[in-house]
Amino acid sequence: MRSKSRFALLLAAVAFAASVPARASLGGDTASVRDDQAKLQGALQTTTNGTYTVHEIQAASGIVVREYVSPSGAVFAVTWHGPRHPDLRQVLGAYFDPFTQAVQAQRAVRHGLGPRVIQQAGFTVVLSGHMGALSGTAYLPQSFPAGIRAEEIR
Amino acid sequence: MRTLTARIFPALGLMAVLALASGCGSSASSSSGGSQNNGGGGGGGSTSNTQPIAVNFGPLPNSGYADAAFTSVTLCSPGSSTNCQTISGVLVDTGSFGLRILSSALTIPLPQQNDGSGNPIAECGAFASGVTWGPVQTADIKIAGEVASSIPIQIIGSANFPTVPADCSSQGAPMDNLASLGANGILGVGQSIQDCGAACASGNPLGAYYTCPSSGCTDTTESVAMQVQNPVASFATDNNGVIVELPAVSTPTATLSGSLIFGIGTQSNNGLGTATVFGTDDFGDFSSSYNSTSYVGFLDSGSNGVFFLDSTILAVAVCPDQTFLYCPSSTETFTLKNTAQAGGASGSVTVTVGNGDALTQGDNAAIPGLAGPLTQPGLPTMVDYGLPFFFGRNVYTAFVGKSTPGGTGPYTAY
Numbered sequence: 199m200r201s202k203s204r205f206a207l208l209l210a211a212v213a214f215a216a217s218v219p220a221r222a223s224l225g226g227d228t229a230s231v232r233d234d235q236a237k238l239q240g241a242l243q244t245t246t247n248g249t250y251t252v253h254e255i256q257a258a259s260g261i262v263v264r265e266y267v268s269p270s271g272a273v274f275a276v277t278w279h280g281p282r283h284p285d286l287r288q289v290l291g292a293y294f295d296p297f298t299q300a301v302q303a304q305r306a307v308r309h310g311l312g313p314r315v316i317q318q319a320g321f322t323v324v325l326s327g328h329m330g331a332l333s334g335t336a337y338l339p340q341s342f343p344a345g346i347r348a349e350e351i352r
Numbered sequence: 353m354r355t356l357t358a359r360i361f362p363a364l365g366l367m368a369v370l371a372l373a374s375g376c377g378s379s380a381s382s383s384s385g386g387s388q389n390n391g392g393g394g395g396g397g398s399t400s401n402t403q404p405i406a407v408n409f410g411p412l413p414n415s416g417y418a419d420a421a422f423t424s425v426t427l428c429s430p431g432s433s434t435n436c437q438t439i440s441g442v443l444v445d446t447g448s449f450g451l452r453i454l455s456s457a458l459t460i461p462l463p464q465q466n467d468g469s470g471n472p473i474a475e476c477g478a479f480a481s482g483v484t485w486g487p488v489q490t491a492d493i494k495i496a497g498e499v500a501s502s503i504p505i506q507i508i509g510s511a512n513f514p515t516v517p518a519d520c521s522s523q524g525a526p527m528d529n530l531a532s533l534g535a536n537g538i539l540g541v542g543q544s545i546q547d548c549g550a551a552c553a554s555g556n557p558l559g560a561y562y563t564c565p566s567s568g569c570t571d572t573t574e575s576v577a578m579q580v581q582n583p584v585a586s587f588a589t590d591n592n593g594v595i596v597e598l599p600a601v602s603t604p605t606a607t608l609s610g611s612l613i614f615g616i617g618t619q620s621n622n623g624l625g626t627a628t629v630f631g632t633d634d635f636g637d638f639s640s641s642y643n644s645t646s647y648v649g650f651l652d653s654g655s656n657g658v659f660f661l662d663s664t665i666l667a668v669a670v671c672p673d674q675t676f677l678y679c680p681s682s683t684e685t686f687t688l689k690n691t692a693q694a695g696g697a698s699g700s701v702t703v704t705v706g707n708g709d710a711l712t713q714g715d716n717a718a719i720p721g722l723a724g725p726l727t728q729p730g731l732p733t734m735v736d737y738g739l740p741f742f743f744g745r746n747v748y749t750a751f752v753g754k755s756t757p758g759g760t761g762p763y764t765a766y
Contacts, residue, residue: 277730282478287522301525309417309534312655314481324728328447330635335728348729
């Protein structure tokens with residue numbers, strides 16, 4: 199992978215899982231990253247590459263979630279990998295219900311356990327991997343920082 | 353949006369498919385669980401280790417489910433030779449671990465697994481495209497002449513466990529009925545012996561296993577032995593791995609017949625021959641490179657296409673409306689190099705990429721060359737060798753920790 203990024207700031211692992219936040223990640227603000235961290239009970243590491251900030255949450259479960267925040271403070275993309283998908287209701291926020299509805303609609307016409315791409319107006323979710331090693335990415339094409347294309351995020 | 357299914361509107365082919373899919377029946381009638389499926393086992397006196405499989409549209413009428421291999425499995429209540437049922441239309445999946453059966457396909461009662469407090473255990477099976485939710489029950493599994501006695505399986509979509517806990521439904525959209533699964537069950541025969549392993553047995557629950565008192569289901573740990581088990585690893589013999597054998601096919605074909613062979617190097621019909629062994633991690637991953645760039649690769653019969661790299665890397669267009677498929681103007685081939693997970697064995701393979709729109713025009717379940725992109729911004733791309741890769745190959749899966757003539761598993765070989 200490219201970039202041992204310019205600087206890394208390691209914050210302590212916090213585990214105040216009790217309070218389930220209402221705010222959510224994708225499309226949310228920087229504070230929503232902290233909510234995700236709490237929900238995932240993970241250690242947070244933040245890096246910036248000058249154009250956007252990446253908040254990486256490493257959960258004890260082995261799931262790694264990376265959230266991409268634009269200069270305007272909006273989470274425009276989220277990726278994850280690990281033994282299972284993370285709490286997508288938390289990570290996708292308002293996009294979770296339309297996402298699951300789109301998956302169900304797609305299944306009605308195309309079956310299979312393999313990867314799945316959900317492209318809806320305003321957001322895209324890709325699910326991949328296989329049992330024991332799952333990954334995914336979700337992003338808001340219209341919210342990308344100026345000059346950054348989806349395939350450029352790392 | 354036009355879809356794969358829309359383009360495979362079944363007509364005459366469906367009749368043949370249904371005939372095949374129902375060939376083994378799904379009645380609750382008794383079966384001795386071995387004599388009906390002899391496809392040519394090993395030498396005299398050996399257990400029959402060959403189970404027929406078929407690439408067809410599966411048990412869901414009008415499914416258009418291409419490039420998926422189905423088989424039948426006989427379940428018995430543990431220790432019973434009469435309380436048995438043979439269930440057809442079960443997906444053969446080298447990308448998962450353990451047997452899962454749709455509640456709607458099951459007509460015999462099986463004992464429920466309970467925790468130490470007597471509360472039922474249920475599971476959230478985690479697949480790329482969604483979750484399977486339902487109770488863990490115990491059954492004797494009979495396939496060909498092999499028997500796995502009293503092992504945990506998952507029952508999907510049970511009426512007794514109607515509410516998917518939020519911790520499970522948050523991991524993806526449930527596949528809980530025939531319409532969403534397109535199969536009567538999933539026979540997971542990948543490298544792992546259990547479907548979670550040590551990670552689910554202690555520490556913080558991972559959202560995999562649940563204890564279900566009347567107040568509702570909550571996350572719990574589950575010992576390795578109680579987890580849903582890869583049934584083949586529990587066979588008395590031929591339990592170190594499987595071979596998926598499907599013939600080569602050059603053009604889309606209505607159906608295709610092949611075999612699921614149990615054991616590697618245990619009988620005269622399951623030797624490694626000239627296959628190359630690629631060591632994998634416990635879940636089947638190895639390394640696959642294209643133009644000197646390395647990616648994660650795996651062989652997954654449950655993926656109904658070869659999904660790999662992307663349109664930019666391969667310089668191939670995706671189909672205009674079926675954007676999950678590649679659409680080159682004429683069939684192209686790409687050479688990749690597969691390497692064992694920990695280095696060592698490597699070998700080149702050729703992946704054929706046909707025009708997805710043209711390939712999916714007819715009523716054909718076995719489609720060679722069906723391939724699509726795996727574009728995932730922010731993540732390393734992958735090489736998911738789905739069922740079309742299996743056509744014309746004998747694909748070996750060796751289980752974790754099991755000894756074989758090709759070394760100790762886990763590995764994949766072809």
